[in-house]
Amino acid sequence: MPQNYVPIFIFIAFIGILIPITLLAAKLVRPDNPSKSKLMPYECGIDPLDSSRGRYTVRFYIVAILFVVFDVETIFLFPWAVRFKALGMYGLVEMLVFLIILIVGYIWIWKKGALEWV
Amino acid sequence: MNVQTYIIVSLVKIVLTIFILLTAVAYSVWLERKVVGHMQNRWGPTRVGPFGLLQPLADGLKFIFKEDLTPPHVYKPLYIAAPMLAVVFALTSISVIPIGNAITVGKFSTPLQITDVNIGLLVVLGITSLGVYGVALAGWSSNSKYSLLGGLRASAQMVSYEISLGLSLIGVLILSGSLSLREIVLAQQGTYFGFIPRWFFFQGQCFAFFVYLTSAYAETNRIPFDLPEAETELVAGYHTEYSSMKFAMFFMAEYANMITVACLATILFFGGWLGPMFGPAWLQQTVLPVLYFIAKVFVFIFVYIWVRGTLPRFRYDQLMAFGWKYLLPLAIANLVITALIVALRS
Numbered sequence: 001m002p003q004n005y006v007p008i009f010i011f012i013a014f015i016g017i018l019i020p021i022t023l024l025a026a027k028l029v030r031p032d033n034p035s036k037s038k039l040m041p042y043e044c045g046i047d048p049l050d051s052s053r054g055r056y057t058v059r060f061y062i063v064a065i066l067f068v069v070f071d072v073e074t075i076f077l078f079p080w081a082v083r084f085k086a087l088g089m090y091g092l093v094e095m096l097v098f099l100i101i102l103i104v105g106y107i108w109i110w111k112k113g114a115l116e117w118v
Numbered sequence: 119m120n121v122q123t124y125i126i127v128s129l130v131k132i133v134l135t136i137f138i139l140l141t142a143v144a145y146s147v148w149l150e151r152k153v154v155g156h157m158q159n160r161w162g163p164t165r166v167g168p169f170g171l172l173q174p175l176a177d178g179l180k181f182i183f184k185e186d187l188t189p190p191h192v193y194k195p196l197y198i199a200a201p202m203l204a205v206v207f208a209l210t211s212i213s214v215i216p217i218g219n220a221i222t223v224g225k226f227s228t229p230l231q232i233t234d235v236n237i238g239l240l241v242v243l244g245i246t247s248l249g250v251y252g253v254a255l256a257g258w259s260s261n262s263k264y265s266l267l268g269g270l271r272a273s274a275q276m277v278s279y280e281i282s283l284g285l286s287l288i289g290v291l292i293l294s295g296s297l298s299l300r301e302i303v304l305a306q307q308g309t310y311f312g313f314i315p316r317w318f319f320f321q322g323q324c325f326a327f328f329v330y331l332t333s334a335y336a337e338t339n340r341i342p343f344d345l346p347e348a349e350t351e352l353v354a355g356y357h358t359e360y361s362s363m364k365f366a367m368f369f370m371a372e373y374a375n376m377i378t379v380a381c382l383a384t385i386l387f388f389g390g391w392l393g394p395m396f397g398p399a400w401l402q403q404t405v406l407p408v409l410y411f412i413a414k415v416f417v418f419i420f421v422y423i424w425v426r427g428t429l430p431r432f433r434y435d436q437l438m439a440f441g442w443k444y445l446l447p448l449a450i451a452n453l454v455i456t457a458l459i460v461a462l463r464s
Binding site for chain 2: 003004005006007008010011012014015016018019020022023025026027029030031032033034038039040041042043048052053054056059060063064066067070071074075077078081082083084085088089092095096099103106110115116117
């Protein structure tokens with residue numbers, strides 16, 4: 001029933017109000033005396049060399065792409081699992097075919113070395 | 119029930135839940151410090167109150183009275199929003215989790231959960247996976263190398279393990295035939311031979327349970343998967359540049375996530391609030407179920423701490439290989455075998 005979702009939004013709103021209030025209340029009581037060395041980016045006491053948003057390894061992008069593929073598949077499996085008994089043999093075979101296609105892809109990315117973290 | 123009573127009842131439940139959850143978060147920090155202390159031949163907190171029981175309160179006060187530095191090099195809107203996002207999503211995921219049967223006062227009856235939605239499991243998974251935004255944005259907006267690396271590592275790890283986590287739950291869904299957490303619990307009623315409970319763990323989902331638990335540890339960035347905040351290499355990871363209440367919020371989010379994971383493990387694999395019933399009706403209806411639920415969740419939180427006190431940390435390539443090359447095939451195999459067995463039986 002749609003109205004059952006209303007309390008979730010009330011919950012989010014409640015915390016969403018509570019937390020800024022906590023932060024603002026803390027602002028009233030806490031000390032505030034920043035200095036130059038306190039405000040430096042933390043790099044173990046050494047002056048930072050260049051921008052911290054520099055280049056990083058491409059592996060993170062590959063993980064993100066693989067995640068999208070496999071997560072969509074997971075979401076696709078959820079409704080199937082819930083209706084499993086009603087779908088019967090037909091549903092089972094259909095899903096096995098789907099999974100076989102997916103597993104072939106999985107083996108391919110494994111052989112391609114996308115899962116290696118060098 | 120008309121609209122007004124519905125809203126008021128929901129509000130009362132929400133306030134109570136938040137109060138209980140925050141207390142539970144505070145005391146799981148205390149429990150962790152105490153248990154890890156004893157495991158390492160120390161005492162843990164002892165000074166504030168008996169057995170250090172008032173320590174969480176003192177910590178909370180100290181967090182409020184600490185100076186909150188916002189370094190000038192950060193991207194301010196996201197820097198402030200990130201801890202809030204983390205804590206909001208971590209706390210909200212508890213809102214569909216049932217902790218017992220309905221509670222009845224006179225003619226009035228309401229279930230012991232904030233709201234019973236028929237896709238409860240999806241709601242929990244969806245909201246907890248939004249938690250990755252808090253971490254990733256904190257790492258990016260801090261404009262510090264340690265934070266960026268910590269945030270990247272955390273997001274990559276969380277999305278990788280989310281897949282095996284989702285797949286490990288499908289066996290349970292095939293057996294229960296429902297996404298509503300309440301119906302999943304009720305599908306586990308009864309016993310084998312009169313003494314083995316028909317929890318999904320004993321219905322053959324034990325592999326799924328271990329896959330779930332391992333992925334959940336990685337999802338919550340806990341030891342042995344706490345690479346995002348590996349002190350020896352990244353100082354504190356994505357919350358390096360945070361202080362005071364904002365730092366406390368990341369902590370709250372982490373422990374709230376731990377509690378959610380423990381609740382889900384209890385509901386999906388260990389029968390939720392089910393257990394041996396005895397005594398008068400009010401005891402069986404309300405008190406015992408809630409006690410069983412809390413006891414099971416407590417066991418899982420203890421195991422969390424136990425693992426932390428026992429295991430060393432993975433290396434990052436080992437962590438990614440473990441998620442993609444071992445847990446994922448295991449989860450798929452479990453799902454196929456469960457489907458075949460259920461199909462053959464019917």
